Amino acid sequence: MTVKFGTDGWRAVISETFTFHNLRLVAQAIADWIHSEDNENPSCVVGFDTRFLSDRYAMEVARVMAGNGIPTLLARADAPTPTTSFAVVKNNATAGVMITASHNAPRYNGVKLKASFGGSASPEQHKHVERLLSRNTDNAHNPNLMDFDEALERELIRKFDPAWAYYEHLSSIVDFDIISRGELRVVADAMYGAGRGVFGEVLTRSRTQVKNLRHEMNPGFGGVHPEPIGKHLRLLSKTVQSGHFDVGLATDGDADRIGAMDSFGRFVDPHRIFALVLRYLIEERGWTGKVVRTVSTTRMIDRIAAANGLEVIETPVGFNHIADLMLKEDVLMGGEESGGISIKNHIPEGDGILMGLLILEVMAYYDKPLHELVEELLKTYGPAQYRRTDMKLTKPVAKPAMVAMLLDAAPAEIDGVCIERVETVDGVKYYLADGSWLLIRPSGTEPVLRVYAEAANDLRVNALLGFGEKMAAKA
Numbered sequence: 001m002t003v004k005f006g007t008d009g010w011r012a013v014i015s016e017t018f019t020f021h022n023l024r025l026v027a028q029a030i031a032d033w034i035h036s037e038d039n040e041n042p043s044c045v046v047g048f049d050t051r052f053l054s055d056r057y058a059m060e061v062a063r064v065m066a067g068n069g070i071p072t073l074l075a076r077a078d079a080p081t082p083t084t085s086f087a088v089v090k091n092n093a094t095a096g097v098m099i100t101a102s103h104n105a106p107r108y109n110g111v112k113l114k115a116s117f118g119g120s121a122s123p124e125q126h127k128h129v130e131r132l133l134s135r136n137t138d139n140a141h142n143p144n145l146m147d148f149d150e151a152l153e154r155e156l157i158r159k160f161d162p163a164w165a166y167y168e169h170l171s172s173i174v175d176f177d178i179i180s181r182g183e184l185r186v187v188a189d190a191m192y193g194a195g196r197g198v199f200g201e202v203l204t205r206s207r208t209q210v211k212n213l214r215h216e217m218n219p220g221f222g223g224v225h226p227e228p229i230g231k232h233l234r235l236l237s238k239t240v241q242s243g244h245f246d247v248g249l250a251t252d253g254d255a256d257r258i259g260a261m262d263s264f265g266r267f268v269d270p271h272r273i274f275a276l277v278l279r280y281l282i283e284e285r286g287w288t289g290k291v292v293r294t295v296s297t298t299r300m301i302d303r304i305a306a307a308n309g310l311e312v313i314e315t316p317v318g319f320n321h322i323a324d325l326m327l328k329e330d331v332l333m334g335g336e337e338s339g340g341i342s343i344k345n346h347i348p349e350g351d352g353i354l355m356g357l358l359i360l361e362v363m364a365y366y367d368k369p370l371h372e373l374v375e376e377l378l379k380t381y382g383p384a385q386y387r388r389t390d391m392k393l394t395k396p397v398a399k400p401a402m403v404a405m406l407l408d409a410a411p412a413e414i415d416g417v418c419i420e421r422v423e424t425v426d427g428v429k430y431y432l433a434d435g436s437w438l439l440i441r442p443s444g445t446e447p448v449l450r451v452y453a454e455a456a457n458d459l460r461v462n463a464l465l466g467f468g469e470k471m472a473a474k475a
């Protein structure tokens with residue numbers, strides 16, 4: 001069996017590659033890795049989202065852990081990835097396993113591996129698990145399994161609720177008194193994912209009114225990708241407008257990503273959410289530190305940081321790269337264009353719940369609607385328009401070969417604007433003289449080639465994307 005971990009774990013189509021048999025093999029390799037990390041007092045936390053069979057898959061992972069003598073805390077019900085990740089730290093566990101395919105289509109499921117610090121395991125740790133899996137397969141070593149009821153009786157598996165410890169932690173980094181004073185009317189769109197009902201529970205003692213949307217159990221996600229981007233949030237837009245709500249907050253399948261709608265039902269993307277919260281933390285809370293963003297994230301972040309004398313570090317796509325820096329350095333905030341964002345004093349993990357709450361805090365603090373805050377942001381640190389195109393692949397793309405081809409074919413200018421430099425942090429990124437940029441890179445989780453662009457206006461964005469799509473088609 002060949003399993004390759006992408007930017008955040010292993011994902012595959014249910015019943016094709018993601019089967020109980022293959023999951024047990026992966027779980028055994030993770031158990032072996034856990035023992036290599038801590039052979040004296042190993043332990044594990046297992047959580048799951050709302051996808052088809054996720055609860056059953058989680059039980060099987062827990063059975064494998066029990067069969068390997070690893071005491072395991074198993075979530076009683078579906079829970080957001082940040083909640084499960086925080087439980088790893090709270091319970092001093094060696095590792096965590098989250099059964100989820102995050103924002104991927106309903107036919108997928110997956111495994112996110114969490115290290116002891118509560119963030120995604122490093123690329124080296126993922127490779128270690130891959131090697132152990134290959135070794136076990138070559139040696140025909142079947143997974144060690146324990147009967148579930150026996151494991152419960154022997155307390156090698158204990159069911160628990162990870163939510164309340166996480167909620168208590170949030171109260172230490174979010175000012176709920178400020179949010180309460182805002183008396184905001186909020187639509188919380190869980191997109192049928194694991195974030196269902198969370199905003200209402202967290203804000204239950206505030207004067208915030210929360211209307212839950214798409215919060216029922218629906219493993220097929222209503223046929224929509226549970227990714228909080230504009231084209232998937234039309235229902236949220238209509239609900240906000242028709243009910244005259246102040247804001248809409250949307251989380252993805254496992255609630256580690258965020259998207260928003262202003263009171264006019266207009267999508268506010270993660271770039272602007274990142275920038276709004278960063279400016280607030282610097283200007284109103286007085287926080288300092290380095291700012292980390294992925295290669296596909298808005299350069300408004302750079303301008304905000306520069307205005308306040310803060311260093312910006314650019315990383316490849318994948319929150320694990322941000323987490324690595326958050327563990328090693330004084331990082332104020334880190335984030336990526338997909339909506340995975342975190343701040344200091346929190347676990348190094350993208351957290352859609354936290355970012356949604358901070359957006360409410362920003363709105364309440366300034367006593368301004370979200371659209372006005374965005375307009376002020378763009379007036380001061382913009383203009384900046386962004387768009388991404390996903391090109392489905394019929395065959396895998398070798399990233400090194402693609403990068404080499406794009407470098408060789410790099411022109412001196414695009415649509416009349418000179419290219420100042422070309423970077424290969426992750427894929428190929430063209431920086432242009434007018435401050436715009438174009439990025440072409442293969443996805444680490446799906447069979448697609450992504451083309452990203454940011455510029456001062458939509459006309460320039462479209463020109464950059466058109467050029468990028470032509471280049472990508474040759475890769």
